[in-house]
């Protein structure tokens with residue numbers, strides 16, 4: 001699973017940057033299309049939910065999601081790994 005912030009719902013309050021025990025949410029620096037500075041994710045694969053929720057079949061932390069007032073934080077399924085195709089042209 002992969003942690004994502006919904007750019008359409010986030011209002012840039014930065015509450016998520018205060019609660020993650022791994023400091024995965026960091027204050028952003030660039031305005032998005034709506035004029036909001038959305039936090040950025042620092043190595044989100046460190047999140048316990050990203051790594052282990054599928055294995056255990058349940059949400060392991062989720063404090064950021066519980067804290068977000070706009071339900072902008074979610075986990076999405078990742079595409080299965082596909083090896084890169086290399087095309088060699090002669």
Ligand code: SF4
Nearest residue numbers: 020047048061062064
């Ligand atoms: S679920 Fe927990 S560890 Fe993962 S990003 Fe949210 S607060 Fe951090």
Ligand code: SF4
Nearest residue numbers: 010011013014016068
């Ligand atoms: S808590 Fe939610 S609304 Fe606030 S900055 Fe984080 S993702 Fe955006």
